[in-house]
Amino acid sequence: MSFLKKLTVLSLATVLLVSTASLVEAKSNLKGKITINGSTALLPLTLQAKKEFNKLNPGVSIAASGKGSVTGPQAVKKGIAEIGACDWDASIDVPGFKAFDGQVANKVAVIPFAAVVNKNVTVSNLTTAQLQGIFTGKITNWKEVGGADADIVVINRSFGSGTRVNFIMKALGGTDTVKKSSNYKEVGSSGDMKTNVATTPNAIGYLDLVYVNSDFKAIKINDVEASAENVINGKYKVWAYGYYMTKGQPTGATKAFIEYVQSKDFQQGSLKKMKFIPVAAMK
Template identity: 75%
Template sequence: MKWLKSITFTVIALAVAFGSVSAASAASKLSGKIVINGSSALLPLSLQAASEFKKLNPKVRISASAAGSVTGPQSVRKGIADIGACDWDASTDVPGFKKFDGQVANKVAVIPFAAVTNSNVKVDSLTTSQLQGIFSGKITNWKEVGGSDADIVVVNRAFGSGTRVNFQMKALVGTDFMTKGSNYKEVKSSGDMKTAIETTPNAIGYIDLVYVTSKMKAQKINNVAPTEANVINGSYKVWAYGYYMTKGQPTGATKAFIEYVQSKKFQNGSLKKLKFIPLSAMKK
């Protein structure tokens, strides 16, 4: 009986080993090149997912860059990107942007956005009305909203930014931004916004949570903090779905990569660690 058990164990072990090798071999057969362009809010997610996916599929090459959400579907339309990362569903019309015909919106993440100030600002919460006044240029000094006597420096994202689209729609309820002035700055990406807020005293801007650092302050809006729990329970409204836009339904390596980003492993692992919210956490 001992020798029978030994043989049985050996057979099972070999079966498991060959099964693992077979699975790895099958995964490694996937090949191709994936080019991602668009949203800088989604860039940390794209880079992390690319790193993990390439370890599982070493024959797949992935490059990711960001120049604002609108460049994502534009790049897909021009044929220079396989995936257009975008902070809105670019297959439909949104304020300021017409839909991109023929493109499919693949939902990949929930993105919480926050109004952020330099760490020296002595304000912790702003109302919708106060945010509208600040970003439109009607409120110009922090003392008008309970802070110190100091001029407010408004930092805005350039036109074409998905973060800008969502912040204007949801935090400002459609109120127009100011566009010029001695205390007005405009930046091209989330990374540029992060640097500007960290290094500019009395500055205010907006960014997604993945970029928030100890050198800035994420403001409560109407006394509600921009947290995962508050997004999920519906009390914090300034968030959006992030999308990977593709020309028609994705195929091949592109399809496999998107499915990896949408998988429970990535959604509940790296995606959450980056301060995005899993798709499954939101009510349908």
């Protein structure tokens, strides 16, 4: 290689290094504090995004927790959180919940939900009508839907859960669940649902796909498997957008964090690996 070519290559490398260093320096100068409350369905995504964002922006402190979707916009309204993670657009009225005025819904993910059962349950498919019967207490034994002669144990999410709102609207056709005096339990988070279905024989519940593992099993609804592919192709209907609610348009570190979650790199990378679906896939 000639001296002139070597000099050119060295000059280009220097420019790239300086440019990269400047970019890292600019990102590392971002400072702020972000508190995120709300959806436990979105919590794994939030925690992963926090981990990646903090590597690029160590000057931003992020605290994230999940207690159910409704607590997200409530925390934003009270001023104790900058972001309220919610499994519905809380800026408009939805069944059971009034709109949170003045809040902006920032769309960050597509969340597929699944009906899940304990591993000892032999049933692998349920129709909408059968699900309605089970969650309203009209169907109480697995033999009524083709399974073994065993009482069905219903595990439900408590009121205020976005997963519950979406499961009722999209898997149960709007038919609300009914508490039963026996073989019925309510839990406060996706993690609690996961544990209870996995450890309770003959149990049925529901979760978003990110929590589904080999400790229990997801079942088909109307002969359609709960999968990202089936959501995208329109065959599977039990899904929802996940939102980061903010008081007005986000600014500063909050804006930067939301934009990171919405970025192509995160949407096509970590988000997809976690069984969420990129927002752009539904356009």
